[in-house]
Structure formats: C-alpha cells, structure tokens
Amino acid sequence: MSKNLTTREEDYSKWYNELVVKADLAENSGVRGCMVIKPYGYAIWEKMQAELDRMFKETGHQNAYFPLFVPKSMFEAEEKNAEGFAKECAIVTHYRLKNDPENSGKLIVDPNAKLEEELIVRPTSEAIIWSTYKGWIQSYRDLPLLINQWANVVRWEMRTRLFLRTAEFLWQEGHTAHATKAEALEESEKMMNVYADFAENFMAIPVIKGLKTETERFAGAEETYCIEALMQDGKALQAGTSHFLGQNFAKAFDVKFANAEGKQEHVWGTSWGVSTRLMGALVMTHSDDKGLILPPSLAPIQVVIVPIYKNDEQLEAISNEVDVLVKAFKKLNISVKYDNRTTQKPGFKFAEWELKGVPVRIAVGPKDLENGTFEVARRDILTKEVVSKEGVVTYISDLLAQIQKDLFQKALDYRNTHITEVNCFEEFKTVLNGEGGFVSAHWDGTAETEEKIKELTKATIRCIPLDRVEESGRCVFTGNASSGRVLFAKAY
Amino acid sequence: MSKNLTTREEDYSKWYNELVVKADLAENSGVRGCMVIKPYGYAIWEKMQAELDRMFKETGHQNAYFPLFVPKSMFEAEEKNAEGFAKECAIVTHYRLKNDPENSGKLIVDPNAKLEEELIVRPTSEAIIWSTYKGWIQSYRDLPLLINQWANVVRWEMRTRLFLRTAEFLWQEGHTAHATKAEALEESEKMMNVYADFAENFMAIPVIKGLKTETERFAGAEETYCIEALMQDGKALQAGTSHFLGQNFAKAFDVKFANAEGKQEHVWGTSWGVSTRLMGALVMTHSDDKGLILPPSLAPIQVVIVPIYKNDEQLEAISNEVDVLVKAFKKLNISVKYDNRTTQKPGFKFAEWELKGVPVRIAVGPKDLENGTFEVARRDILTKEVVSKEGVVTYISDLLAQIQKDLFQKALDYRNTHITEVNCFEEFKTVLNGEGGFVSAHWDGTAETEEKIKELTKATIRCIPLDRVEESGRCVFTGNASSGRVLFAKAY
Numbered sequence: 001m002s003k004n005l006t007t008r009e010e011d012y013s014k015w016y017n018e019l020v021v022k023a024d025l026a027e028n029s030g031v032r033g034c035m036v037i038k039p040y041g042y043a044i045w046e047k048m049q050a051e052l053d054r055m056f057k058e059t060g061h062q063n064a065y066f067p068l069f070v071p072k073s074m075f076e077a078e079e080k081n082a083e084g085f086a087k088e089c090a091i092v093t094h095y096r097l098k099n100d101p102e103n104s105g106k107l108i109v110d111p112n113a114k115l116e117e118e119l120i121v122r123p124t125s126e127a128i129i130w131s132t133y134k135g136w137i138q139s140y141r142d143l144p145l146l147i148n149q150w151a152n153v154v155r156w157e158m159r160t161r162l163f164l165r166t167a168e169f170l171w172q173e174g175h176t177a178h179a180t181k182a183e184a185l186e187e188s189e190k191m192m193n194v195y196a197d198f199a200e201n202f203m204a205i206p207v208i209k210g211l212k213t214e215t216e217r218f219a220g221a222e223e224t225y226c227i228e229a230l231m232q233d234g235k236a237l238q239a240g241t242s243h244f245l246g247q248n249f250a251k252a253f254d255v256k257f258a259n260a261e262g263k264q265e266h267v268w269g270t271s272w273g274v275s276t277r278l279m280g281a282l283v284m285t286h287s288d289d290k291g292l293i294l295p296p297s298l299a300p301i302q303v304v305i306v307p308i309y310k311n312d313e314q315l316e317a318i319s320n321e322v323d324v325l326v327k328a329f330k331k332l333n334i335s336v337k338y339d340n341r342t343t344q345k346p347g348f349k350f351a352e353w354e355l356k357g358v359p360v361r362i363a364v365g366p367k368d369l370e371n372g373t374f375e376v377a378r379r380d381i382l383t384k385e386v387v388s389k390e391g392v393v394t395y396i397s398d399l400l401a402q403i404q405k406d407l408f409q410k411a412l413d414y415r416n417t418h419i420t421e422v423n424c425f426e427e428f429k430t431v432l433n434g435e436g437g438f439v440s441a442h443w444d445g446t447a448e449t450e451e452k453i454k455e456l457t458k459a460t461i462r463c464i465p466l467d468r469v470e471e472s473g474r475c476v477f478t479g480n481a482s483s484g485r486v487l488f489a490k491a492y
Numbered sequence: 493m494s495k496n497l498t499t500r501e502e503d504y505s506k507w508y509n510e511l512v513v514k515a516d517l518a519e520n521s522g523v524r525g526c527m528v529i530k531p532y533g534y535a536i537w538e539k540m541q542a543e544l545d546r547m548f549k550e551t552g553h554q555n556a557y558f559p560l561f562v563p564k565s566m567f568e569a570e571e572k573n574a575e576g577f578a579k580e581c582a583i584v585t586h587y588r589l590k591n592d593p594e595n596s597g598k599l600i601v602d603p604n605a606k607l608e609e610e611l612i613v614r615p616t617s618e619a620i621i622w623s624t625y626k627g628w629i630q631s632y633r634d635l636p637l638l639i640n641q642w643a644n645v646v647r648w649e650m651r652t653r654l655f656l657r658t659a660e661f662l663w664q665e666g667h668t669a670h671a672t673k674a675e676a677l678e679e680s681e682k683m684m685n686v687y688a689d690f691a692e693n694f695m696a697i698p699v700i701k702g703l704k705t706e707t708e709r710f711a712g713a714e715e716t717y718c719i720e721a722l723m724q725d726g727k728a729l730q731a732g733t734s735h736f737l738g739q740n741f742a743k744a745f746d747v748k749f750a751n752a753e754g755k756q757e758h759v760w761g762t763s764w765g766v767s768t769r770l771m772g773a774l775v776m777t778h779s780d781d782k783g784l785i786l787p788p789s790l791a792p793i794q795v796v797i798v799p800i801y802k803n804d805e806q807l808e809a810i811s812n813e814v815d816v817l818v819k820a821f822k823k824l825n826i827s828v829k830y831d832n833r834t835t836q837k838p839g840f841k842f843a844e845w846e847l848k849g850v851p852v853r854i855a856v857g858p859k860d861l862e863n864g865t866f867e868v869a870r871r872d873i874l875t876k877e878v879v880s881k882e883g884v885v886t887y888i889s890d891l892l893a894q895i896q897k898d899l900f901q902k903a904l905d906y907r908n909t910h911i912t913e914v915n916c917f918e919e920f921k922t923v924l925n926g927e928g929g930f931v932s933a934h935w936d937g938t939a940e941t942e943e944k945i946k947e948l949t950k951a952t953i954r955c956i957p958l959d960r961v962e963e964s965g966r967c968v969f970t971g972n973a974s975s976g977r978v979l980f981a982k983a984y
Contacts, residue, residue: 030566030623031611034559039639042556064534067526068613068644068660069582072589074522076599086589086599090561092613093585093601095648097564097578107568107578109585109610118601119523121560121584121613131522141835147531152560152644156587168560343633 005355007289012233019283020162023292023356026279033160033167037276040356043300045170045276049150051202051297052172052274055194061146061174068152069119070128078252081126084219088156090121090167121154126220126245126271129175130253137177137267139258144187145177163280164237164492171275177250177267179257184268185223188244191272192225195240203278204295204408205229205285206415207239208438208487210463215447218271222246228462228487230415231284234436236462236489239281242272280492285411286380292357293380295407296400303329303336303396304358306349308365315340318364321389325362325374328393334400354379359403360396380407421485428476428488432457438489442482444475453477459488497847499781504725508776512654515784515848517771525652525659529768532848535792537662537768541642543694543789544664544766547686553638553666560644561611562620570744573618576711580648582613582659613646618712618737618763621667622745629669629759631750636679637669655772656729656984663767666734669742669759671749676760677715680736683764684717687732695770696787696900697721697777698907699731700930700979702955707939710763714738720954720979722907723776726928728954728981731773734764772984777903778872784849785872787899788892795821795828795888796850798841800857807832810856813881817854817866820885826892846871851895852888872899913977920968920980924949930981934974936967945969951980 005022006014021027025041037045053063069092076082096113100106122128129147136142154168163169174191178184192209199205207227217224221243229239250256250266259265286293296302305325307318322338329336337358339349346363353361363375374392377384380403387395418437422428431439443449443461454460468484475482497514498506513519517533529537545555561584568574588605592598614620621639628634646660655661666683670676684701691697699719709716713735721731742748742758751757778785788794797817799810814830821828829850831841838855845853855867866884869876872895879887910929914920923931935941935953946952960976967974 027627029559029620031559031561031563031620034561036559036624037557039554039556043554045557046555062531062535063538064531065529065537065662067521067523067528068646069523069526071523072599075589076597079597082589082599089587089589090584090611091586091589091601092582094583095581097567097574097581097583097612105568105571107564107574109583119582120589128521128523132528135519154560170557 026162035162035166044298047298056148061148064147066125066128068122070122072118074127074131075120078220078249081220085123089123090154090156092119123153123155125173126249130249133177134253134255137255137257140179140260143179148172148174163276169276171273173273176270181268184270185244188225188242188270192242196227199227199239202297203282205281206412208465210465213461215450218243220248226463229281230418236491237281240274245269286407291355294357296359296404299359301337301358302334303360304353305338305362306346308346308363314366317369332397425476429457432459438487440485440487441476442473443486444478444480444482449477458490460491462487462489518654527654527658536790539790548640553640556639558617558620560614562614564610566619566623567612570712570741573712577615581615582646582648584611615645615647617665618741622741625669626745626747629747629749632671632752635671640664640666655768661768663765665765668762673760676762677736680717680734680762684734688719691719691731694789695774697773698904700957702957705953707942710735712740718955721773722910728983729773732766737761778899783847786849788851788896791851793829793850794826795852796845797830797854798838800838800855806858809861824889917968924951930979932977932979933968934965935978936970936972936974941969950982952983954979954981
C-alpha cells in the first residue's frame with residue numbers, strides 16, 4: 001500500500017476521493033464526468049443489484065428494457081419533466097463520422113448525416129416508457145403494470161464526484177401503472193419501504209422516510225417519497241426516491257384504460273429509483289481513516305486469511321490447515337480469500353485488506369498451529385482475538401452477523417445524536433455550521449422561505465418525515481405559523 | 493390469442509417478426525431502430541446472462557463498468573477499429589436544450605452548449621477500455637487482466653430487425669490483456685469454447701467453431717474466432733465472436749508492461765462478445781408455426797398447469813391437488829405456473845402457452861382426479877400422455893432433461909443434413925438457391941474471390957472450420973489451388 005489516506009478530520013472530501021480510488025472502487029475516466037467502476041467496486045454493486053432485484057421480484061415486479069434514446073418531441077411531451085432535465089442532457093445530432101479531407105487519418109462529423117430529429121440520451125425513462133405503455137394498456141385487466149429496468153442514464157452535471165454525482169450513472173428505475181390513485185400511492189409508499197428495508201438491513205445505513213417539499217420534488221411528480229441518510233461529516237444524502245406521478249404522464253402520452261364499467265380513464269403512475277450513488281453512501285457511512293469498512297452482506301470478500309511464516313515448510317503446514325477452513329466457509333456461503341501471495345509481507349497484506357474493508361481477517365502462524373488456534377481480527381472496531389480452531393467456523397459466522405448489526409447500530413447512534421431540534425434561526429445556523437446533521441425546525445410551508453434559508457445556509461429541506469408529530473409552532477425563519485417540524489440539512 | 497401466425501413456409505421472415513411480437517419477447521419502439529425488450533423476452537435474456545456470467549467468473553473473469561461515451565480523439569486512436577465503426581455511430585454534440593423562443597412550450601438544442609469534442613456513443617468499448625488499461629498495467633504482475641462488461645452499445649444500422657439487428661442492443665464484452673501472444677491466443681480460443689458450450693448445452697443450438705477470413709474479421713483484430721449456427725430457413729447466424737487483437741490496441745493506447753527482466757513490452761489483447769442477437773437465434777432454431785419452443789434451461793416458465801372444470805367445486809378440488817404439485821416442483825427448482833384464470837377457457841390457455849413456448853403443459857380435469865392422473869403434453873413434439881400422479885414430479889423432471897436433449901439433437905440433425913460439399917460453382921449456386929445451409933467448398937484464399945462470390949450469390953464465408961481436414965483442391969470459383977474447404981452460407 002502506498003502512503004496513508006488523508007484523514008477525515010484533515011479533509012473529509014479529500015479522504016472520500018482518495019478512498020474510492022485507493023480501495024479500487026472507481027476512478028475518473030478520460031471522458032468528462034464519467035467514471036470507471038473497477039472490479040472491486042462493481043462486485044459490491046452486483047451484490048446490491050442482486051438483493052434489490054430479489055426484493056422487486058418478490059413484490060411482483062418484472063424487468064424489461066427500453067431504449068437509451070428519447071426523440072426530442074417525446075422528451076418534451078410531459079412539460080415539467082422536460083423542463084427539469086432539459087438543462088443537463090446529452091444530445092445526439094448525427095449518426096456518422098467521415099474522414100477529414102483536410103487532415104488525413106482524422107475523423108470529423110459528417111454534416112450529411114444529421115438526424116431529422118435530435119435524440120436525448122435518457123436522463124430518466126418516463127417519457128419513453130409511457131409512450132410504450134400506451135400500446136400495452138387497454139383495459140383494467142392490463143393493470144397494474146409493474147416494471148423495473150436496470151440501465152445507465154446520463155445527466156450533464158457540471159461538477160462531478162465519483163459515485164455521488166457523475167454524468168453517466170447506473171441505476172434501476174421502476175415504472176408502474178395503476179387503475180386508481182389509491183393503488184398508485186400505495187405502490188409509491190411500498191417501494192420507499194423496500195428501499196428503506198434494503199438500506200437498513202442490507203447496507204446497514206439508517207434512513208429517515210419522508211416526503212419531499214414541492215421545490216425538491218422530482219420533475220413531473222405530484223409527490224416524492226424519499227429515504228434520507230446522514231454521512232459522517234454531518235451532511236445528508238438522499239439514498240432513494242419513489243414518486244407518485246398522478247396522471248401526469250398518462251395524460252401527456254394519452255394512456256387510458258377501460259374500467260370495469262367500460263368507461264375510459266387515465267392511468268395513475270409511479271416511478272422509483274436508486275443508483276450507484278448508494279456506493280458513495282456506503283463509503284461515507286461506515287469507513288474510517290484506515291480505509292473502507294464494508295457490512296458483511298455487501299463485502300465481496302467476507303473473510304481474508306493471511307499466513308505468517310518464515311519458510312516454505314511452515315507455509316505448507318499452514319496452507320494444509322487453511323484448506324480445511326476454506327472448505328468449511330464455502331459450505332456456509334461465506335466468501336473467503338486465502339492471501340498466500342509470496343511477493344508481499346503480512347503487514348502489507350493487513351493494510352491492504354483493511355483499506356479494502358474486508359470485515360474479518362484471520363492470521364495463522366506456526367504458534368497457532370501448535371496451539372490449535374487462529375487470530376481473528378475485526379475490521380470495524382480493529383480488535384483481535386485468539387480463537388480455538390474447534391468451532392471457529394461457527395464463531396466467524398456469528399461474528400459476521402454481529403458486525404452487520406453493530407455497523408447499523410453505530411450509524412444509527414450517530415444519526416440519532418445528530419438530529420437537533422431548534423427554535424430560532426441563530427440556533428439553526430449554529431448547529432449547521434457546527435456539527436451539522438439534521439436540523440428539525442418549524443417551517444411556514446412556502447417555497448420562498450425554503451429558498452431564502454438555502455441561500456443563507458446552503459441547507460435544504462431533506463424531507464417532511466412521515467412519522468412527524470403534529471405540533472403547532474412558528475417558522476424558524478419567518479415566525480409564521482407551522483403545523484410541524486421538517487428536517488433541514490446540507491446535503492450531497 | 494388473436495389469429496394464427498404466418499407459417500414458416502408462407503414467409504419465414506414474416507413468421508419471425510410476428511412471433512417475436514406475439515410471444516411478448518420484444519417490439520419496435522418509437523425510437524428509430526431501437527427495440528423494447530418486453531418482460532417475457534427479458535426474463536429469457538436474464539437466464540442467458542446468469543449462465544454466461546457464471547461461466548465467465550468460473551474462468552477467472554471479473555465484471556467492471558466503463559463509460560458509455562468515447563471522445564472522438566480516443567475513438568480514432570486505433571485506426572482500423574475507428575474506420576470499421578465510423579460509418580454507423582451515434583454522435584453527441586450538445587449538452588443542453590433550451591426553450592424555443594419562436595415556439596412556446598417547445599425545446600430546441602441550445603447552440604451555446606456545443607461540446608468542445610464530440611462524443612461517440614460506444615459501438616464497442618476497446619478504445620475506452622484500453623485507454624483505461626494504460627493506467628492499470630505497469631508490470632507483468634498486473635497481467636493477465638481479465639475483465640467483462642455487461643452493457644448497451646449503439647450501431648446506427650439502416651435496416652433493423654428485432655433482436656437480429658438493432659441500433660441499440662445489449663451485450664457483454666470481455667476485454668483481456670496478457671503478457672504473451674500465446675496466452676492471448678489461448679484466451680481467445682478459450683472464450684470461443686465457452687460460447688460454444690453455452691450455445692450447445694444451454695441454448696440447445698449446435699454451432700460450428702471456426703476462424704473468420706480477413707474480410708469478415710472484427711475491425712482491429714488480427715484473428716476472429718466465431719461460432720456459427722444454422723437457422724431453419726437455411727441461413728447461418730453468427731452467434732458469438734472472440735477476437736485476438738494482437739498488440740494493436742496496446743500500441744494505439746501505449747499500454748506497456750515491464751516483463752520479469754524489467755524490459756518494457758506492449759501488452760497482447762483479446763475481446764469477445766455475445767448479444768441479444770442470441771434471442772433471435774433461439775427463436776429461429778427451435779420454434780414452429782404454433783409459436784415459440786424454448787429449451788427448458790431458458791424457459792421462464794418450465795411447466796404450466798391448466799385446470800379443466802365445469803364449476804367452482806371442481807376447480808377447488810383441482811386446485812387442492814395442484815397446490816401439492818406446485819410445491820413439489822418448487823422444491824426441485826422447476827419453475828411452474830398454475831394458470832387458474834377464470835376469464836379464459838382451456839383452449840385459449842393451451843394456445844397461449846404454446847405460443848409462448850412453455851416446454852411442458854399439465855392439464856387436470858375431474859376425470860384425472862378420479863383416476864389419480866395428469867395429462868402431460870410436450871410443447872416441442874406436441875405429444876400428450878396420461879401420467880399417474882405417483883411419480884409425476886420425477887417424470888416431469890426427467891422429461892425436461894429429455895426435451896433439452898431432444899431439441900439439441902433435432903437442431904443438430906437439421907444442421908448436419910444441411911452441410912453440402914460442392915465442387916463446382918453451378919452446384920454451389922443450386923444448393924444456395926435451394927435448401928440453403930452451409931456449403932463446404934474450396935476457396936483460393938483471396939478477398940477478391942470472396943467478394944465476387946458474395947456479389948453473385950449473397951453468400952459469405954461464415955468460417956474456416958477449426959476441425960477442417962487438409963485437402964488439396966481447386967477453388968470453386970476460380971479453379972486456383974486450395975488447401976482445404978471453408979463454409980459458405982447466406983447469413984443473418
């Protein structure tokens with residue numbers, strides 16, 4: 001391993017950027033704003049995909065695939081959505097290159113190959129999907145239509161950061177159609193709950209469920225449910241959104257169905273998505289100054305075994321012992337790596353696997369062979385224990401479950417101690433400029449106040465928590481009446 | 493089901509198009525040349541992906557993800573590759589839309605948002621990946637680098653057909669880097685063998701392994717291995733390719749490594765891919781005039797159960813019996829659907845599941861309940877049998893394995909009877925214009941002859957089979973000397 005990471009204390013943002021690259025998760029590419037997801041990072045993403053995909057299918061959804069391109073006329077059919085994405089989209093205008101007559105060996109865009117209609121690279125797929133649904137939905141028997149897509153999307157962001165904000169990113173987008181408003185609302189809420197379940201129980205990231213304000217809502221949605229997480233630097237991160245689209249897209253694309261009485265009605269819609277942004281949330285929730293900390297459920301390698309030896313004979317004896325262990329782990333579906341590289345010393349290997357966040361490390365030396373023991377180290381709290389080889393497999397299996405739980409609890413404790421109720425604007429600013437976190441405050445419900453607070457403090461309303469209690473109070477900024485608190489924070 | 497399919501006899505091409513749409517595999521979208529892969533078709537593709545992904549990982553490959561866009565200067569770095577794809581690529585030139593001042597509510601491309609350098613939507617990813625590998629490879633210890641990507645790519649095809657040729661398609665592309673030529677050649681051949689194994693043992697499609705001629709080779713490759721399948725209309729279909737890239741991309745992107753002696757050398761490369769085109773091969777290899785025929789390993793539903801009843805009481809009794817059966821199938825990982833829709837009659841359901849290619853259908857009526865039997869029908873050969881309920885699960889499990897075998901054997905028999913050795917050009921034309929299939933003929937090894945034969949007959953050299961025997965002869969067209977036969981065919 002090269003020199004140490006910048007610490008979080010020194011520069012949180014730099015720590016994050018360094019960690020993502022050094023731990024082999026991702027790197028910037030030669031294409032502006034686009035990242036390369038490296039094999040180790042992609043292996044984590046694949047685990048997220050597999051679990052989410054299982055959850056979507058369990059709740060009755062099917063996967064499908066829709067085109068990458070959206071013709072401009074289709075893109076602009078739902079006006080609010082179009083307006084929301086028009087300022088940051090990649091546009092295909094030509095379909096051929098030709099040899100540059102003035103510069104041999106070079107290619108230029110062929111002006112004779114201009115498209116009649118420009119194509120937008122999808123920033124999200126509501127337009128293309130609802131234009132397709134028109135052909136799929138005739139009667140109430142065709143509903144609900146519950147579809148998900150795994151895809152890449154492009155938003156021309158000016159300032160990009162690995163995973164958190166990139167011009168191209170990977171995501172899934174669910175798009176459903178329903179016969180009634182109630183059913184569509186239920187679906188939106190259900191998928192927010194699926195995301196929260198996934199974040200908390202699989203990624204060990206505690207989240208707050210809530211509704212977005214009108215200002216922060218998805219362009220084209222009537223209501224946006226979200227889950228909001230808190231990073232270690234006190235900034236919030238939106239980890240997933242689920243939108244109730246009302247009949248907006250059904251009206252824009254003329255998607256109607258005959259109800260049981262034969263009457264034509266517009267369909268009700270939802271859409272919901274999570275993206276590779278979750279990789280950023282994962283890194284920033286759990287990791288420390290030594291590197292990544294991965295919850296066992298997401299770790300491509302859950303256990304790494306490092307032999308400590310002075311000669312080939314010792315290595316052979318250790319390897320024989322380890323072979324048995326590896327087989328036992330594989331039987332339990334525990335993913336294990338025996339790092340028997342002869343080119344690197346144990347200290348180097350320890351640092352490397354710490355950097356990469358492998359939850360459990362086992363070290364075995366000649367002493368251990370004599371004593372029938374292993375040295376077991378936890379990555380999350382950096383403790384070591386000597387464990388007898390009898391029962392070590394069960395011990396590790398239980399330990400992985402314990403680590404998963406502990407990581408969630410630690411993140412939850414941090415989050416809970418970083419929700420501060422404030423009742424005046426001075427306090428509001430003091431908290432935001434100090435420890436940060438969520439600030440729970442009364443707000444008068446106007447977009448104007450929201451905007452002013454944002455201008456003055458950079459904090460936005462992350463959500464109106466679903467579990468908030470009705471409480472009459474005075475807006476922290478204007479002093480106008482308010483019926484409950486909302487959560488503000490600076491956010492990624 | 494709406495009216496019957498066009499038969500293969502009537503119009504093979506029309507039969508294919510209708511079948512793909514009616515069986516809910518895919519449909520054309522509102523975007524020129526791009527398809528929508530519908531849930532039933534996508535479920536088949538997911539099964540292909542899962543199996544291929546398992547095979548790639550078993551042979552030591554890891555997944556990663558690289559950008560969708562390739563800057564023009566990067567695209568043209570490897571000249572042959574650039575030339576091969578320049579004429580059919582989608583080009584992004586702008587990154588913003590704005591409101592049309594002359595047409596309220598409409599959007600136009602913002603001329604002030606022109607990119608400094610145009611971006612090509614990847615038609616294949618060698619350029620972007622080798623530009624990345626430059627940073628990943630320093631020493632022989634970094635090799636081999638064995639990476640695969642699941643992605644969408646775009647080639648601006650003028651005449652498109654669902655699955656077979658679409659502007660956007662889904663595929664996987666492997667890109668590997670090696671220290672020696674021998675190792676890279678071995679990798680190319682190995683992956684061709686993986687593809688052949690997959691096609692034959694999973695898709696039940698027999699293939700011929702071979703090398704492409706220089707004319708038919710991948711742009712930028714030094715050698716292209718391929719697997720070639722034969723469709724029921726006597727036309728060949730290239731089902732997968734694996735390229736030995738030599739040092740072409742390493743030189744174009746300056747990718748060098750220090751060998752064990754510390755000397756700098758250029759890396760050797762391979763790339764290999766299969767795509768959603770395989771869906772077309774699947775349909776055209778096995779299906780008939782009643783609809784799809786799916787090999788059990790690829791069928792989203794392997795067994796469908798249809799109740800035959802006159803009243804609710806009968807339906808309930810049947811459903812009780814079926815519940816037991818369904819549980820038993822699920823235990824064996826046999827995917828089963830109980831079609832208890834009350835809105836459709838059995839005849840309608842039979843036709844629907846025939847159209848969708850479900851390998852086995854079980855019908856249960858009151859008589860069966862009395863006798864303790866089920867009626868079991870095979871989709872592939874349209875036979876029916878009465879099977880006693882004791883042992884029916886094992887019977888079906890064995891039957892699925894048998895169907896998988898039979899489908900392969902049937903396709904193999906067809907293929908083998910459609911390889912015709914010819915020794916003069918008249919015969920060559922007669923075979924091609926008659927039954928079609930592969931024509932095995934001597935060729936003088938020149939691109940000129942290849943081109944003339946193509947002009948006159950539309951047949952191309954599909955491959956130089958790897959297992960061909962040395963045999964001196966005379967070119968079927970020029971009469972010049974030849975050392976062995978190659979396979980010609982008209983192709984998709």
